[in-house]
Amino acid sequence: MIIRPIAHKDLDALACIARESGPGFTSLVDDREFLTAKIQHSIDSFNRDVVEPGDEGYLFVLEDPDTGDILGTTGIEASVGLDSPLYHYHKSQVVHHSRELGLFKRVDVLNMCNHYTGCSEICTLYLRPQFRRPGAGKLLSKVRFLFMAQHPERFADTIIAEMRGVSSDRGESPFWNWLRQHFVDLEFAQVTQLVGAGNNGFIAELMPKYPLYTHLLSPEAQAVIGEVHDKTRPALKMLEAEGFRHKGYVDLFDAGPTVEAERDQIRSVARSSECTVQVVQADTPVLQHGGDRLLIANTQVAGFRATLTERAIHHPQPGILQVPADLARALDLEDGARARCVRLAAASNKTQGDASSTGDASQAQPQQELRYAL
Structure with a gap:
């Protein structure tokens, strides 16, 4: 599995992902013109010289190099809320107190705000269900941090992730059902499509501008505030x-x-x-016993490539990464090139034949492998 920047040849796969992800996944909209523009914006962002974060959006795909299949997507928005406001509710408490009457009441409220304007956002993580396999979701999630570590000037100091909230298989949100009943008579799917396409002017026009006292919401709406979709829970963890x-x-x-x-x-x-890359042959003795589970990436931007492997050995001192020749080619790494890596799990105990010996939950419990998260 190789992570690389998205290209126009990936449009059909991206359109499939936009359909498969369903309502609530606002990062992608099932509209080919919109998706084509999103791909071009990503290409432009990867090719731009950057000294501080702006409106760049970086979209990566996970590819099976043997089949060419696109297994999933993952992305980063460099600075959110600049072109159009990024709205949230902030849950806090207010106190109503009358000293004269001896009455005291603490209540929860939701206040609309733009707190995260200018922050970087990780987003658009989706692993297609037919391609779910151990380590794929972890690679999609963590590769963004390796890219940030190598190119910090492209990103803000604060990174956010908007997690997908509770909604049904029919695309109904208990929280939105209450808001729709009282304020905005639009289906949840319509709302998420409008927001995904950048058309959020209706928020300032129709959404309630004053604090929402949560105890006035329906019990169903109250119950899901701050909760995530079941399929997003592994990503949150x-x-x-x-x-x-x-x-x-x-x-x-x-x-x-x-x-x-x-x-x-x-x-x-x-x-x-x-670290510095040392390209070695696959039959080199040091590689025969398996190494730690490493996330490895080259240091390029437009030519970025990354993967998850146990076929490489990292020597922290003196900062050498030994990589078999075929893997080095896949990552566009040459002998003496610079790479970045992070250890995800200790080397497997090959003699036990038990996935749990790696200390990696995605191996021991593959059913917990994350599928998607906003």
């Missing part, structure tokens, strides 16, 4: 392990949580290291 935390900000439409972390404090960013 993975981000939490990287250091992301929820600080009370939720999506305007499905009330899914937005999590955040400081870029340089993200586990895979902080623990990654740049």
